[in-house]
Amino acid sequence: EAGVTQSPTHLIKTRGQQATLRCSPISGHTSVYWYQQALGLGLQFLLWYDEGEERNRGNFPPRFSGRQFPNYSSELNVNALELEDSALYLCASSLWTGETKNIQYFGAGTRLSVL
Amino acid sequence: KNEVEQSPQNLTAQEGEFITINCSYSVGISALHWLQQHPGGGIVSLFMLSSGKKKHGRLIATINIQEKHSSLHITASHPRDSAVYICAVSSNYQLIWGAGTKLIIKP
Numbered sequence: 001e002a003g004v005t006q007s008p009t010h011l012i013k014t015r016g017q018q019a020t021l022r023c024s025p026i027s028g029h030t031s032v033y034w035y036q037q038a039l040g041l042g043l044q045f046l047l048w049y050d051e052g053e054e055r056n057r058g059n060f061p062p063r064f065s066g067r068q069f070p071n072y073s074s075e076l077n078v079n080a081l082e083l084e085d086s087a088l089y090l091c092a093s094s095l096w097t098g099e100t101k102n103i104q105y106f107g108a109g110t111r112l113s114v115l
Numbered sequence: 116k117n118e119v120e121q122s123p124q125n126l127t128a129q130e131g132e133f134i135t136i137n138c139s140y141s142v143g144i145s146a147l148h149w150l151q152q153h154p155g156g157g158i159v160s161l162f163m164l165s166s167g168k169k170k171h172g173r174l175i176a177t178i179n180i181q182e183k184h185s186s187l188h189i190t191a192s193h194p195r196d197s198a199v200y201i202c203a204v205s206s207n208y209q210l211i212w213g214a215g216t217k218l219i220i221k222p
Contacts, residue, residue, distance in 0.1 A: 037210060043150060043160040043203075090210065104152065106212060 002027070004093050004107035012113045013081050021076040021110045025093030031055075032074040033094070033104055034066060038087035046089075049074055078112070086114045118142050121202050121213035129221055134189040136216045138202030141183065145205045149176050149187045152199040152215070161187070161200075192220045 005024045013019050025032050034046040045058040049068035063079040072093075078085055088111050092104035119140045128134055138147070149161040162169050162176040164185065169176050173192075178185040189196055197220050202213040 037205075043148060043210075045159065088210065106210075109210065 004091055004105050006089075006091050006107035006110050008110060009108070010111045010113070012115065014115050015081055015083060017081050019078045019081055019085075019112055021078075021089050021091075021112070023074045023076070023091030023093075023107060025072050025074070025091075026105055029093035029095050029105075030072055031094045032068055032072065033092040034074070034076050035090040035092070036060075036087045037090060037109075038084070043090070047076070081114045083114050086112060088112075117214070118206075118211050119202055119204055119213040121216050123216060124214065125217045125219075127219045127221065128192055130193055132192050132220075134192050134196070134218065134220075136187045136200050136202075136218070138185045138187070138213055139183060140185075140202075140204050140211070142204065142206045142211065147178055147185050148201075148203045148205070148210070149185070150201040150203060152201060189218075194220045194222050196220050 004026055007022045011019055023032055031050040033048050036044045036046055046060055046064060047054060047066050048056040052068050066074055066076045068074045076089060088109045090106055090109045092106045094104045119138065122137045146163050146165045148163050151159045151161050161174060164176055164178040166178060166180060173190045175188040176185065185202060187200060197218055199215045199217050201215045203210050
């Protein structure tokens with residue numbers, strides 16, 4: 001069974017441009033999570049989507065946005081790119097059951113470089 | 116063999132006990148992360164270490180670069196510490212994840 005897949009692997013943009021990152025969850029998973037891991041910083045929670053709706057959002061400006069499609073895949077959009085947006089962006093998926101254990105499975109990430 | 120190994124996989128303890136979770140890795144790293152996953156929420160970054168020791172409240176994280184080993188300690192454990200604790204290492208611009216340790220603290 002395929003795991004969480006992210007594309008592209010590496011994305012190079014210039015300041016002010018827009019970046020679109022894509023994530024396909026594990027088949028059957030309804031929740032998708034986005035994280036940013038910038039150089040020198042820990043993992044930062046960005047967004048959580050479940051059943052097509054945004055359920056939770058981390059402390060990021062509105063130029064970070066996303067959506068979840070009916071097939072549960074997801075896009076992360078970053079507008080007006082800034083140099084400090086350069087980071088590894090990780091997507092995770094899980095089957096949200098409301099129970100106490102909700103293991104997230106991570107993709108390999110997209111490395112975004114803003115020049 | 117996994118590149119990041121955590122132990123134990125599951126840990127149940129009584130409130131007030133001192134907790135230790137271990138992480139060993141076999142690759143060269145630029146940093147090691149300890150993360151916490153609470154039921155129903157996103158994963159929260161607890162510590163990022165490249166050497167020595169860090170402390171935040173009742174949580175202490177240590178790393179021994181020569182031995183490629185890190186430990187996460189919880190002093191005076193409390194039921195709200197119940198969560199999955201994950202060790203991950205930054206290596207070659209990737210994050211390599213441990214399998215996680217499920218911690219249950221009973222009142």
